[in-house]
Amino acid sequence: MKSAVIVFPGSNCDRDVQVALRDSAGSEPIMHWHGDANLPDVDLIVVPGGFSYGDYLRSGAMAAHSPVMREVVARANAGVPVLGICNGFQILTEAGLLPGVLMRNAGLKFLCRDVDLRVECTDTVFTRDYIEGQIIRIPIAHNEGNYFADDETLMRLEGERRIAFRYCDAEGNVTAAANPNGSAHNIAGILNEARNVLGMMPHPERLAEAALGGTDGRPMFDGLVEALADAA
Amino acid sequence: MKARIHITLKIGVLDPQGKAIEHALGGLGFGGIDQVRQGKYIEIDLAESDPAKARPALEAMCEKLLANTVIENYEIDLDE
Numbered sequence: 389m390k391s392a393v394i395v396f397p398g399s400n401c402d403r404d405v406q407v408a409l410r411d412s413a414g415s416e417p418i419m420h421w422h423g424d425a426n427l428p429d430v431d432l433i434v435v436p437g438g439f440s441y442g443d444y445l446r447s448g449a450m451a452a453h454s455p456v457m458r459e460v461v462a463r464a465n466a467g468v469p470v471l472g473i474c475n476g477f478q479i480l481t482e483a484g485l486l487p488g489v490l491m492r493n494a495g496l497k498f499l500c501r502d503v504d505l506r507v508e509c510t511d512t513v514f515t516r517d518y519i520e521g522q523i524i525r526i527p528i529a530h531n532e533g534n535y536f537a538d539d540e541t542l543m544r545l546e547g548e549r550r551i552a553f554r555y556c557d558a559e560g561n562v563t564a565a566a567n568p569n570g571s572a573h574n575i576a577g578i579l580n581e582a583r584n585v586l587g588m589m590p591h592p593e594r595l596a597e598a599a600l601g602g603t604d605g606r607p608m609f610d611g612l613v614e615a616l617a618d619a620a
Numbered sequence: 621m622k623a624r625i626h627i628t629l630k631i632g633v634l635d636p637q638g639k640a641i642e643h644a645l646g647g648l649g650f651g652g653i654d655q656v657r658q659g660k661y662i663e664i665d666l667a668e669s670d671p672a673k674a675r676p677a678l679e680a681m682c683e684k685l686l687a688n689t690v691i692e693n694y695e696i697d698l699d700e
Binding site: 445446449453482487488489491492493494495496534536537538570 | 633634636637640684685686688690691
């Protein structure tokens, strides 16, 4: 599987994703500078977390118009899997690949801690190695993770089963108390209509090997490698 | 020509920062405040001197970058 990690000025989870992809794929991902519009042919594109452009204007707003993003949007529309994590999720919404917007956390605090997530669907290249309803524990680290969309969009996301992960308690109950940031419908991650673009606020790459304190993020990268090796 | 652009949250969109400011003002003893909403203000100096040409360009700037129209409205004032 060939993958590319897009690196923006201010990205800071690009190396973590690089390690996770390397460990799962056994090959080195391409670290692709955002200013270079010539994106090589790859099977997977990752838009990593961080603070691209210092979160100027709105989180992800500047990066969404970087030279490489036109190509990322074109590839996504052509079916190439695109994974956006944290700031990557914000960039994908600003680029129009995913609906809605990530607003300031309802509690106005930067949140950096492990959270429980319920896996809501497994019929995607990103979640195929999880079990539907499985509770996984991986970290969040964000100031703008409060997912908002109008009611019509939310109903559509629900109806088309495009919510990939929801914040929940340790038993898997989706409650207001288990919602760290005020996200509508406890949304932690969503898919595009074709299910080849996933945006999520939590960081699977930060708990993808035992030395980091947990491995609940690992199946995402293993599943991608399996799925995209099958496709090749 | 100078353009002054106000970007505000749409009605119905929660504004936790505005709420925090509202509470802080109350804490300072300022009474009679029904609601505070926080937004952005952007000034742009333009080479264009014809408002009829400047306005559509500014609208495109707002739609494409300056505002996120999922949650924000924008208002353009032109110095003529």
